[in-house]
Amino acid sequence: MGSKASSDIKTPMIFHQDSSDELPLKTIPGSYGMPFFGPIKDRLDFFWFQGQTKFWTSRMEKYQSTVFHVNVAPGPPGFRTSHVVMLLDQKSFPILFDVSKVEKKDVLLANYMPSLSLFGGTRPCVFLDPSEELHAKVKSFVMNIIKLNASKWIPEMQKAALEVFPKWDLEMNEKAKAEVNTHTSQVACNVLVRTVLGRDPAAPGEATxxxxxxxxxxxxxxxxxxPIASIGLPHILEELTFHSFPIPSFVASGTYKKLTNFFEIYGTELLDMAEREHGIDRHEALHNIIFFMGFNAFGGLQLFLPAMVEYVAGAGQKLHDALVKEVRDAVKEEGGSALTVAALRRMELSRSIVYESLRMSPPVAYQYARAKEDITVESHDARYEIKKGELIGGCQPVATRDPRVFKDAEKFVAERFMGEEGKKLIKYVLWGNGPADGKPSVSNKQCAANDLVPLLSQAFLACLFLHYDSFTIFKPTIKGNSVTIHFSSLRKAC
Structure with missing residues (x-):
C-alpha cells in the first residue's frame, strides 16, 4: 500500500461538530464484515473496485468519521486477517507514535509478517519494539553511522547528481525524453553506499x-x-497469487546473497564497530545494515525523489525561477560552486518544498501499532475507546491532508512551510514513524534518518537548479503502485 504523487489521496470535507472541552464518547463505526469474506471484500475494494483514494474517502463519508473499523491488505486466504482501527486525522494519528501506549512489535505491515529468511533469519530493527533490548543497540548503531558520516552526505549527493545529469541530457538529445526514476534510484544507491561504506558500488571487486x-x-x-501492493498484473492473476499467498523467500535468495556478500566484504569496519561499540552480534549487524540501506534509506529515497520532481515540475516556471535564484545565490554566498550544509540552510524555499512534498507523498504511507492497554483516542470531533491488544493503523497521506490543519490541503503549495508561521506547521508533516520535527532516539520508533532524508532531498533539488533553469515532465505512467516519470524538457543553465 504505497503512496505516489500521481495518485493523490483526496480528503473529503467531513461534517464537524462545534469544538468543546469535552468531546462526546462514541462507538467506533465500521465493520469487519463476515469472517473470511469481509477482509476479501475490503481487499478487492482497495486494489480494484475503488482504489486507494476512494477506499478511504468513501468510508470517511459513509461513517462521517475519521476513525473507523476496517480490514487492510493483504488479508486471507493465506494471510492472517488484519482487523484495524484506522485513524485518519491529525489529532488521533499521533497515538501511533506514542510507545508508552502502543506496541510496535512486528506490525510494520499490520498483521502480515514476511518470512525472516528474507533478512538472513534476523528480525530487523523496524520490527522491534523499543522495549526489546536489541532495538536500542541497533537504533544507536544506525544513528551513529549517520552522525559519523555527517561531512560526506552532501558532497556525495552532489557527486551522484552531477553523474546523472549528462545521462539525462543524452537521453533528451536521442529520445526527446529522459526517465527520472531509474536515474534517481542510482543516485540514491550511490550516495548511500559511497557514504556509509566508503566504496563505489560499481567499483571492480569480488563482490561488486x-x-x-x-x-x-x-x-x-x-x-x-x-502482498500489500499492486504491480500492474491482470487483476485475477494478482489476486490469486501475490495478494492471496506469501511469496516464498527463496525467489529472492540469490539476490540477497549478492547483497550480503557485498556488505560483508566491504562493510568490515561497520561490523567491527557494531560488535565492539554497540554489543551487536556481527550477523545481526550485517542484516540490519542491509535492511537500513535497502528498505529504510534506498526504498524511501527512490520513491520520494521522483515524487518531489513531479510536484516541482507541475508548479511551473515562476517557482523554477525563484529556485534558480535562491539556490545559486546561496551557493555563491557560501563561497563557490560546491554545495554545503551552510548553503542549504539559506534555501528556505527549497526546504519548504521538501516538507510539502513529504506532506503530499510520504515515502511510507501506512503506520500500525497495537494497544498496550485500554486507551481513549480523540479525533477532532469525538473520543473513541480502543481495547488492549487491538491493532491500530493510519494512512499518512490522508492525515497530512487534514483540512482542519492545512489550508488548501489537497494543493501543493511550495511556500507552505516558509516563515515563522510555516515552520510551526512542520510538526504536522507525519512520516518516518513520527512528526517531521521529532527527534529520533533509542526509546522511540522515529526514523533514524528523520533529518537526513529531508537534507539529502533538498540537496538533490538544489543540484537540479544549479544545473538546469527549468524542466517539464510528460504525464506520468502508472502501472499498479509504480509511477514512472519522464522529463519532456530540460533547459540547462547558461
Whole structure:
C-alpha cells in the first residue's frame, strides 16, 4: 500500500461538530464484515473496485468519521486477517507514535509478517519494539553511522547528481525524453553506499554490484512488499497469487546473497564497530545494515525523489525561477560552486518544498501499532475507546491532508512551510514513524534518518537548479503502485 504523487489521496470535507472541552464518547463505526469474506471484500475494494483514494474517502463519508473499523491488505486466504482501527486525522494519528501506549512489535505491515529468511533469519530493527533490548543497540548503531558520516552526505549527493545529469541530457538529445526514476534510484544507491561504506558500488571487486544495486534492492524487496501492493498484473492473476499467498523467500535468495556478500566484504569496519561499540552480534549487524540501506534509506529515497520532481515540475516556471535564484545565490554566498550544509540552510524555499512534498507523498504511507492497554483516542470531533491488544493503523497521506490543519490541503503549495508561521506547521508533516520535527532516539520508533532524508532531498533539488533553469515532465505512467516519470524538457543553465 504505497503512496505516489500521481495518485493523490483526496480528503473529503467531513461534517464537524462545534469544538468543546469535552468531546462526546462514541462507538467506533465500521465493520469487519463476515469472517473470511469481509477482509476479501475490503481487499478487492482497495486494489480494484475503488482504489486507494476512494477506499478511504468513501468510508470517511459513509461513517462521517475519521476513525473507523476496517480490514487492510493483504488479508486471507493465506494471510492472517488484519482487523484495524484506522485513524485518519491529525489529532488521533499521533497515538501511533506514542510507545508508552502502543506496541510496535512486528506490525510494520499490520498483521502480515514476511518470512525472516528474507533478512538472513534476523528480525530487523523496524520490527522491534523499543522495549526489546536489541532495538536500542541497533537504533544507536544506525544513528551513529549517520552522525559519523555527517561531512560526506552532501558532497556525495552532489557527486551522484552531477553523474546523472549528462545521462539525462543524452537521453533528451536521442529520445526527446529522459526517465527520472531509474536515474534517481542510482543516485540514491550511490550516495548511500559511497557514504556509509566508503566504496563505489560499481567499483571492480569480488563482490561488486556493478550498476545493479537499485535492481538488486528492488528484487530483494519484491517478495516482502508484493502482498500489500499492486504491480500492474491482470487483476485475477494478482489476486490469486501475490495478494492471496506469501511469496516464498527463496525467489529472492540469490539476490540477497549478492547483497550480503557485498556488505560483508566491504562493510568490515561497520561490523567491527557494531560488535565492539554497540554489543551487536556481527550477523545481526550485517542484516540490519542491509535492511537500513535497502528498505529504510534506498526504498524511501527512490520513491520520494521522483515524487518531489513531479510536484516541482507541475508548479511551473515562476517557482523554477525563484529556485534558480535562491539556490545559486546561496551557493555563491557560501563561497563557490560546491554545495554545503551552510548553503542549504539559506534555501528556505527549497526546504519548504521538501516538507510539502513529504506532506503530499510520504515515502511510507501506512503506520500500525497495537494497544498496550485500554486507551481513549480523540479525533477532532469525538473520543473513541480502543481495547488492549487491538491493532491500530493510519494512512499518512490522508492525515497530512487534514483540512482542519492545512489550508488548501489537497494543493501543493511550495511556500507552505516558509516563515515563522510555516515552520510551526512542520510538526504536522507525519512520516518516518513520527512528526517531521521529532527527534529520533533509542526509546522511540522515529526514523533514524528523520533529518537526513529531508537534507539529502533538498540537496538533490538544489543540484537540479544549479544545473538546469527549468524542466517539464510528460504525464506520468502508472502501472499498479509504480509511477514512472519522464522529463519532456530540460533547459540547462547558461
Amino acid at each position: 554490484l556493478k550498476t545493479d544495486g537499485p535492481s538488486l534492492f528492488r528484487t530483494w524487496l519484491a517478495p516482502f512488499l508484493a
